[in-house]
Amino acid sequence: MPELEALIQRWKTELTMAFGGDAEIVAELESHLREEIENQIRAGQPPVAALAAARTKLGTPVRLAAEYARVASPTRWLPVFVLAAIPVLMVAFFIVVTIATPTLLKKGALLLFHAGALWTGYSLALYVCLLGFCYVACWLVRPIGLGQRRQLGRALNVANAGAALLLLAGISLGSVRAKEHMGSFWNNDPREIGALVSCVWFAGLSILGCLLPGRQHRWVLLSLVGVSLCICGCVGPELIGEYRHLGGFPWSMQAACLVAATTLTPSAIACLGFFPPGQLKLRTPAATR
Amino acid sequence: MKLFKELVAASAVPVVLSILSNGESYGYTILQRVRDLSGGEIEWSDGMLYPVLHRLESQHLVRARWAVSDTGRKRKYYALTAAGKRALAEQREQWQLVHQTLTNLWGLGHA
Numbered sequence: 253m254p255e256l257e258a259l260i261q262r263w264k265t266e267l268t269m270a271f272g273g274d275a276e277i278v279a280e281l282e283s284h285l286r287e288e289i290e291n292q293i294r295a296g297q298p299p300v301a302a303l304a305a306a307r308t309k310l311g312t313p314v315r316l317a318a319e320y321a322r323v324a325s326p327t328r329w330l331p332v333f334v335l336a337a338i339p340v341l342m343v344a345f346f347i348v349v350t351i352a353t354p355t356l357l358k359k360g361a362l363l364l365f366h367a368g369a370l371w372t373g374y375s376l377a378l379y380v381c382l383l384g385f386c387y388v389a390c391w392l393v394r395p396i397g398l399g400q401r402r403q404l405g406r407a408l409n410v411a412n413a414g415a416a417l418l419l420l421a422g423i424s425l426g427s428v429r430a431k432e433h434m435g436s437f438w439n440n441d442p443r444e445i446g447a448l449v450s451c452v453w454f455a456g457l458s459i460l461g462c463l464l465p466g467r468q469h470r471w472v473l474l475s476l477v478g479v480s481l482c483i484c485g486c487v488g489p490e491l492i493g494e495y496r497h498l499g500g501f502p503w504s505m506q507a508a509c510l511v512a513a514t515t516l517t518p519s520a521i522a523c524l525g526f527f528p529p530g531q532l533k534l535r536t537p538a539a540t541r
Numbered sequence: 542m543k544l545f546k547e548l549v550a551a552s553a554v555p556v557v558l559s560i561l562s563n564g565e566s567y568g569y570t571i572l573q574r575v576r577d578l579s580g581g582e583i584e585w586s587d588g589m590l591y592p593v594l595h596r597l598e599s600q601h602l603v604r605a606r607w608a609v610s611d612t613g614r615k616r617k618y619y620a621l622t623a624a625g626k627r628a629l630a631e632q633r634e635q636w637q638l639v640h641q642t643l644t645n646l647w648g649l650g651h652a
Contacts, residue, residue, distance in 0.1 A: 280568065280617045282593060287569040287614075288587070311588035319588055323596040398595075 256299040261283065263307060268529060270313035270394045272469055275530070285310060292364065307530040309458065312364060317361035318466035320398050327399030331386040332407045335379055342375035343368075362432075366425035370447065373418030380411045381479040381518050387472045388525050390534045408475060409461040415482075417456035419447050446485015453478040469525065483515045542582060549585065553593050555632040556583075558621065561603060564631055565620035568594065593617055602628050 263285070267278050285306050285490060292302030310316065346368060350356055356364065387404060390396050396404070427437040434440050457478060461471045488511070558565060561576050568590055575583055597603045602625035605617050621629070 276617075277595070279615065283567075283590070283614060283616055309587045311586060316591075317590045318591045320595060323592040353648065390640070451642050 256289075256303055258288075259300065259303055263303075263313075265481055265528065267313040267316070269469065270317040270466065271320070271398075272391070272401050272529065274395055276400065277398075281310065281316065314464075314466050321466055323404055327397060327403060329396060329400035329403050331383060332403055335382045336387070336407075338379050338382065339372065339375040342378070343372050346371045351514050360393075362425055362429045366422055366429055368422075369418045370422035373422055374446075374486060375414050375449075376411050376415035376418065377454070377479050378481040380408065380415065380454075380475045383408065383411070383477040384398060384472050384479070384518065385521055387522050388476075391469075391525055392527065393530070395529050401468050402465075405461060405465050405471070407469060408468070409458050412454040412458035412461065412471075412475060412478075416451050416458060419451035419454070423447050423451065442489040443485060446481070446488060450478060450482040450485050473522040473525045476518040476525075479518040480515050483511075483518070487511050488515065544583060546644065549589075552636075553585070553589070554597070555629065555636055557590070557593060557597065558625055558629040558632060559603065561619055561621045562626070565618045567616045567618050569616075574651075597625070600624075 260282070264278060266373055267281060268275075271277050285303075288306035288309060289299070291301045292305050293299060311319070350364065350368075356367075383404070384502055387396070426441075426444065430440045431437045438444060454475075457474055460527060461468070490511075556575060557571060560571050564575055566574070571594075572587060575585055586635050590596055594603065594605075598605050598619070600621055603619045604622050605619050607615055608618050
């Protein structure tokens with residue numbers, strides 16, 4: 253029954269994706285599915301119909317993963333805590349720089365809070381980025397457990413929501429200041445658009461992450477794409493001649509290439525998440541059959 | 542008769558522990574046993590059982606081992622641990638108390 257086997261393998265791939273590559277759970281559910289198929293065939297069902305019935309009885313992979321995630325208690329995943337220091341350090345650095353640069357303080361509280369909100373928002377994006385790197389690295393070698401994934405999902409939701417709110421605050425404060433100094437709320441700097449797109453992206457992911465917590469893999473990868481948008485929105489306009497207004501930094505072709513590479517790296521890392529899990533792990537014999 | 546979802550969920554742990562108190566078993570047979578014992582009235586969804594087993598394993602109430610069946614298929618067998626036996630005894634007491642209370646109440650009502 254090669255057709256049946258191919259369909260089972262396709263189902264198994266879906267299940268593996270939904271469970272973040274947790275081979276033991278997948279093996280147990282596969283064993284169950286095969287038992288049910290055999291039972292259905294014995295009851296007179298043709299093989300493909302037997303598979304369809306068995307799949308229906310077991311539930312969709314996403315629903316199964318959600319059931320497991322519900323009972324799994326969040327377990328500590330070290331990168332979540334270690335990398336949490338990054339936004340804290342960056343905010344501390346911002347405070348030190350602000351204190352050490354009295355000219356910035358003299359320009360007014362509005363500008364200070366505008367820069368501070370954006371700085372913290374982008375720091376959270378960096379946190380999301382490094383968390384995503386760790387996740388993809390684990391995905392390729394040895395998937396993380398259900399409880400750890402649950403904690404990762406929560407950390408990601410908080411970071412995405414935080415980044416979205418801070419970017420929104422930064423944009424709003426910047427708009428008010430722009431109105432005071434340039435006469436209009438909007439359209440003074442293309443970085444506004446970059447920050448707004450990133451803000452919408454992170455807000456959307458945070459909402460989706462809360463509504464569909466079983467699809468963490470997808471949200472991590474899309475968060476990495478969001479980081480690319482952030483970098484592009486933040487430093488991209490500096491590459492355009494007419495917008496080089498931050499001290500007139502002389503952009504060379506090498507610098508442009510560096511920015512482009514930095515922008516694309518998170519999305520490129522996200523693409524690695526499309527490989528099946530455990531690609532870099534040494535293979536062991538198949539668990540069931 | 543269709544049981545309330547909450548009742549099915551609440552009774553899942555004592556039912557699984559009770560089945561495993563008769564000896565080690567695996568997911569598929571546990572489901573069939575529940576169906577048989579309830580005369581087909583309690584129908585657990587297949588996907589519901591495994592997370593429960595997973596949780597009991599993480600709470601050390603059951604232990605699991607992989608073994609190859611006569612048909613050559615690998616199966617994950619579950620067995621009660623000492624902590625699982627204690628938990629079952631506790632569950633039994635609590636459910637018997639609930640059962641006794643309801644019996645008394647409804648018995649009085651009918652009297």
